[in-house]
Amino acid sequence: MSRCSYWTGAAIALALTCTCAQAEVKDPLPDSLSLGGVTLYGTVDVGYAYQSKGVPLNSQFPGGLEYQAFTTTRNFAGSQSTVAESGLEQSKIGLRVSQPIVNDITLVARLETGFNPLSGQLTDACASIAGNSGVKQGSQTANADSSRCGQAFNSVLYGGVSNPTYGTLTVGRHNSLQLDALSVYDPQTLSYAFSFLGYSGFDGGAGSTQAARWDNAVKYAFTSPLIRVSAMYSNGGADTGILGKAYAGDIGVTYQQLSVDAVYENAKGAVNLRSSFDNMANPLPSPGLAAYISDNTSWNIMGKYTFEFPDATSKDKDKLTIYAGYSHMEKSNYDYTGGTAQGNYQLNVGININDSAVYNLEWFGAKYSLPSGWNFTAAYYHANQNSWTIGLGATGTQGIGCAAAGLLCAGTFQEVSGVVDYVFNKHYDAYAGVNWSEVQDGLANGFPGTTVGTAGSENQTTFMVGFRVKF
DSSP states (O other): OOHHHHHHHHHHHHHHHHTGGGTTOSSSSOSOEEETTEEEEEEEEEEEEEESSOOOOOSSSTTSSOOSSSOSSOOOOSOEEEEEEOSSSOOEEEEEEEEEEETTEEEEEEEEEEEETTTTEEOBHHHHHHHHTTOOTTSOOOOOOOSOBSOTTSSEEEEEEEETTTEEEEEEEEEOHHHHHHHHHOTTTTOTTTOHHHHHOTGGGTTOGGGGEEEEEEEEEEEOSSEEEEEEEEOOOTTSSBSSOEEEEEEEEEETTEEEEEEEEEEEEEEEEOOGGGGTTSOTTSSOEEEEEEEEEEEEEEEEEEEEEEETTEEEEEEEEEEEEEEEEEEEEOOOOOOOOGGGOOEEOOEEESSOEEEEEEEEEEEEEOTTSEEEEEEEEEEEEOOOOEEETTTTEEEEOHHHHGGGSOEEEEEEEEEEEEEEETTEEEEEEEEEEEEEEGGGBTBTTSBTTTBOEEEEEEEEEEEEEEO
């Protein structure tokens, strides 16, 4: 039995032991599978997807499919018609612990892992890239970078103490503060199939998806009815998505129906796995996954406002929530001397950043919710990158201009998506949605037919229907 399987099985066994008293209730999914302050929860999200262009399903890749044109493979293998998974939400299982001890002090903990329900495997983006190493374009399956790389608990795993007056202090593996904020202010709630913010993980890691989850981290959070403040620090690690140190802060305000958050993040030595076709000449195990390492800095502001309207057929109200956000991210050279990716995957850092890469990302959208269970969501995402240069070697020396750098030239991305979701009850819902996305110029470089480093575009349309079971 593998280490990942052992610990995942142990977590599930613990949860079932703690919830055995609930096992004989008539409702197959009671409101809370919990006992003694320990709660088991989870989601299974499956369905069907059609893509105008794409690559086949990968049993390890988070979400299974490359749902948008912002891809790692930089190629499409024609239209795709397939069963699909985790379109609206990452399928997962986890435990929450909240156990009062003394004087309003509560012990808290959380552990969670994401899995692919169609294959039963833990999500492992790094393995999806490794498995396509040496495979020519047009023959690859879905693959891209992520902070979910086959760890036993590839989402979060932390513990600590909480007090209503003084706040909460936890230690372990956490979502970045930016990723947590995006889950609140993304109109599509970090959906893989319908949200750039969810599919790429790029913004959640201040420009590097491996930095969207921080190992070896300490987090403090304080919340009152009006304001909330949180701070997080990580000393990084040689086998994590952040090789150096990282720190972040978030301050938010809620006033009546308005909520706003501002987030700052700085991560030194963030791992960026490069496109899988970069490995074609030298597939694994040698020389390892192609990568560059960067120092990342981001400033972010995001908010939402909820309007409430009386409903003639219900005491509840219709709700219209408007969302908007902006992120500014900068990536500069990091002097790489050694280390591996999340999941301890070997790296081959043959090139690195020579000067700053700058990204600006904007999004807005709306969600209309009815007491009857119907929810209608629409969103727009836009990103652009500047023309930056790379350098030969891990120290980023001997800079190369935009044309020689290939896909690192200036480019843009845009996406429009819409989803209809019907909630039967708190445990079951069904959805249908469509997503259109396009990359242009530098962000499209690598697709067959684009001009290297300067011009070209590629687009994709994805339609998906599915359902979720939550407990």
